[in-house]
Amino acid sequence: MNSLIEWFAKNGVAANLLAIFIAVVGFVTIGTLRQEVFPEFSSDIIYVQVAYPGAAPEEIEEGISQKIEEAVYGLTDVKKVTSTSRENSSSLMIELNPGTDAARALDEIKTRIDAIDTFPEESEKPVIEEIIMRKQVINVAISGNASEATLRHYASDVRDRLMALEGITQVELANVRELEISIEVSENTLRQYGMSFDELAMAIRKSSVDLPGGSIKVNRGGEVLLRTKGQAKEVEDFEKIILRTLPDGTQLRLGQVANIIDGFEENDRESYFNGVPCALVKVFRVGDENAIEISEIVQQFTQNTAHLFPEGINLTTWQDDSVYLAGRRDLMIRNGLTGFCLVFMVLALFLRFRLAFWVSLGIPISFLGTFWLMPTLDVSISMISLFAFIVVLGIVVDDAILIGENIHAHHEQGTPGLKGAIAGAIEMAKPVTFAIATSIAAFAPLIFVSGNTGKIMKYIPLIVIPTLFFSLIESLFILPKHLSHLKKVEDIEGGKGFVGNWRRFQNRFVTRMDQFVMKIYKPSLRWCLEWRYLTMSIATAVFFITMGLVGGGHLKFTFFPPVEGDNIAAAVSMPLGTTSEETQLAVKKIQKAAYEVRDELDAQTPEGYPSIVRHMLSSVGSQPFMTDQSRSGGSVASSIVGAHTGEVHIEASPSEERKFNAYDIARRWREKVGEMPEAENLQFTADIFQAGDAINIVLTGANFKELIDASEWLKIQLASFEGVIDISDSFREGKEEIQLQIKPEAESLGLTQIDLAKQVRSSFYGDEVQRIQRGRDDVRVMLRYPQNERRSLANLEKMRIRIPGGTEVPFNEVASVKFGRGYESIRRIDRRRAVNVTADVDSSKGNTNEINKELQNKILLELRAEFPGVYWDFEGEQSEQAETIASMNYLYMIALIIIYGLLAIPFSSYIQPIIVMAAIPFGLIGAIWGHVVMGMDVTILSGFGVVALTGVVVNDSLVMVDYVNRKRKIGLKEMEAARQAGMSRFRPIILTSLTTFAGLTPLLLEKSLQAKFLVPMGISLGFGVIFATVITLILVPAMYLILEDIRSLLQKIRIILFGSNEKL
DSSP, rough: OOHHHHHHHHOHHHHHHHHHHHHHHHHHHHHTBBBSOOOOOOOOEEEEEOOOTTTTHHHHHHIIIIIHHHHTTTTTTTEEEEEEEEEEEEEEEEEOOOTTTTTHHHHHHHHHHHOOOOOOOTOOOEEEEEEEEOOOEEEEEOOOOOOOHHHHHHEEEEEHHHHSTTOOEEHHHHHHHEEEEEEOOOOOHHHTTOOOOOHHHHHHHSSSSSEEEEEEETTTTTTEEEEEOOOOOOOOHHHHHHEEEOOOOEEHHHHHHHHHEEEEEEEEEEEEETTEEEEEEEOOOTHHHHHHHHHHHHHHHHHHGGGSSSOEEEEEEEOOHHHHHHHHHHHHHOOOOOOHHHHHHHHHHHHHHHHHHHHHHHHHHHHHHHHHHHTTTTTOOOOHHHHHHHHHHTTTTHHHHHHHHHHHHHHHTOOHHHHHHHHHHHHHHHHHHHHHHHHHHHHHHGGGOOHHHHHHHHHHHHHHHHHHHHHEEEEIIIHHHHHTTTTSOOOOOGOOHHHHHHHHHHHHHHHHHHIIIIIIHHHHHHHHHHHHHHHHHHHHHHHHHHHHHHHHSSSOESSOOOOEEEEEEEEEEEEETHHHHHHHHHHHHHHHHHHHHHHHHHHSSSSSSSSSSEEEEEEEEHHHHOOOOHHHHHHHOOOOOEEEEEEEEEEOOOTOSSSOHHHHHHHHHHHHOOTTHHHHHHHHEEEEEEESSSEEEEEEEEEEEHHHHHHHHHHHHHTTTTEEEEEEEOOEEEEEEEEEEHHHHHHTTOOHHHHHHHHHHHHHTTTEEEEEEETEEEEEEEEEEEHHHHHHSHHHOEEEETTTSSEEHHHHEEEEEEEEEEEEEEEEEEEEEEEEEEEEEHHHHOOOHHHHHHHHIHHHHHHHHHHHHHEEEHHHHHHHHHHHHHHHHHHHHHHHHHHHHHHHHHOOOHHHHHHHHTTHHHHHHHHHHHHHHHTOOHHHHHHHHHHHHHHHHHHHHHHHHOOOOOHTTOOOOHHHHHHHHHHHHHHHHHHHHHHHHHHHHHTTTOOHHHHHHHHHHHHHHHHHHHHHHHIIIIIIHHHHHHHHHHHHHHHHHHHHOOOOOOOH
């Protein structure tokens, strides 16, 4: 490597071309990088959904869920199988083992499920997909006082127009009902014509059809295709379908016996945008598409096409998530530039101005090199990657500082330009290379941390590691050539203008610092070295006191702090079976409270600030925001729908513009709504990202009744904790059921249970006779009774059952009726029925970690004693926390072993790396007290900061010990070598620590709540490095001497025992 450094230093063109190449490819790559708020990642979950229209949860559990569970459970890649059987569908979340190839696992699961041939005949084909954590970019609300059909028509038009625009790939309709053609035939009509639903269905399927008929090869005219074209697509087409041709030649058509309605599927779903009926169009980002560009295209589209729609139909962009990205991107870039300026000022203060400039140049070159590699590493511009650049901002110049300062020292000692540059660079090449290697070794484990948190945070090391690599390239092969032109300034006081003034100021600063070193640091170091055992004891005592601060619970731990967003939502779930009208009353109550909160807060907002609430979306029959958010956290994959569900979703003005934070708005809203005894569950949220429910305990067991009793008992216990809110469980009583059983006398007439079930299903749910494609929409054609004949039990009693031979028999004569009540949904975990008890925690009143500890150590043990057949486990945030921390602990140990190895190689010693690594726990002291000073809770990101701190802390110690070793080689005694090392390395060690802290300072002082969740990692790194500087300058020389004392003692013992004088 030495010859390579010398070659680049002597060949300025090569060094400059290398720098230009890195810069150019970096600049070119920037424009191709995708931009997103949070990185998109796979959740290691395969989602399976099977629709079984009209079926009850228990039927779906037995007919679908259990069969899929048994089929996939034995696969080696499968870690956990969770199924939810609810009315009309089964959904399964198949969690894969960490590190599994998701594409291969998806293929294996598909193969197993496709091999199941015992699914119910009426069930639909399974939908099997990998869950990718992604969100839509922007929504367009089409609102107005118009009919549902009109709004859907214009929403479809907007969707099609957006899809035609370049740069937009995926657009979907939302908050609308699916299209459906309903063919309704009354029981009286069936009896009048002696017909059955089977006959009608067969006639429709045979008449409404398009089929290819091959081709005719004409001798000279080529080939002509044959097609039969008779597919009915509109109401008029269906009305013309011939059902029977009578003996007299007259024809009976479908339109004569049926009422055909071209409308919507039968479910209760309504949406109101700012109080007006609406439909939504969602626009997604796919692949490498740019979220900000997509948002701009959609915004431009709504402005340019507003005149194309009738008066009263409004197009409004809403829930624009790219605003987060643009705001957070600008915030991070602003912090980064401020940090860069602070780093440069620190360098200019300690080093000569030109030297500071060339050292600082390593920052843009290293960053541009990383931009070049980002597409290869599949890293995007996101809140996390921009934060990583800020983290590495101060670290990236450490190697350049060490080399630049050493070259500067050679010049000051009289070694001329190029020769001094080569000598200075070669002298520091080995320690600098291994220092960068230890930093990379410390950050590398973060790539492999388990859990969804790890999948997000892995992008930090994927930015930091290549940046450090390029900084090493720059400092070894580019920097020496530029510094070779520096000359010793003979007349410091003689300069003119700004340069001269700065040179004089900087000289005075350096002189004062040298005086500080001589008058304060030197005697302090001498005293600490002479009293090294006392020094070590004091440091150890401080360490244990600090650990006691954490162990005693004086510093709160929060796993993943919530990330405040600009969207606040309240979701309400009424008892199952509640009508949409009753749900709408509950939604209106919540909406009214939201308007009252808006008016109160707007009254307190100074003039010039926007209204707190920009838009409001009220939904009855679904919870779209909660569905999207739970999917982003990987907890739920199926939509939250049903007449008993509702939601009010507020889009607040951007956080930079409003005076109140989202959590304050949500708290006031919750207080204004008050108690809702009619609701089973009422939940408020203001987060953009959640690691999972704060409290989520899953209870499993064989006895479902015991599970329900245990969940009720646990909810009572949770209510006793201060700060615990939104307590609920996953169990809901289902709708009332009428269970049908065929009578024995009916079986003697040739009727079977399946005949009875099919006829009842066709009459009340409907028989799907066809599906037709209408543009982009898939339209079902359903055959059944009119709606007014499906509203009461009397309609069932009046029904006629057709037995073989065509005879009609009253329903009551062939079937017995039994009344009951099932479940809203049946949840199973690893083939056992389960109930989840969930709750949120108000962080201002309670601590999630402490509450979960209390649950684990006391409450859940009592539950186990009270209900012996019930087993418990944590899910949600607590499960994520356990998985992430266990993974980090293991990987941290691996990192320490690697760092030890990297230190042992340059030192050629097994013992000296321990001196360097002893600085690591003392760096932890700085990290912990940093949280105390900043008044912040310790989070999992603080832990990530400590892991990263490990590599940075050892760098200065490595340089110190390396310098002591070099002085020892030229004959100095241990005490003198340690003293000289401290004096000589004081400036570069202080400088590297200050630049690291300066780069992080803007982020540490950041008040934006959206970036605040990242601050704990910056605190661990920044304050840890500052404290570790003291350790390096005082403790490392002391520990070096202690080690020498021990070595000498062992040497004496060896001589006494064995007579050997061989060195250890």
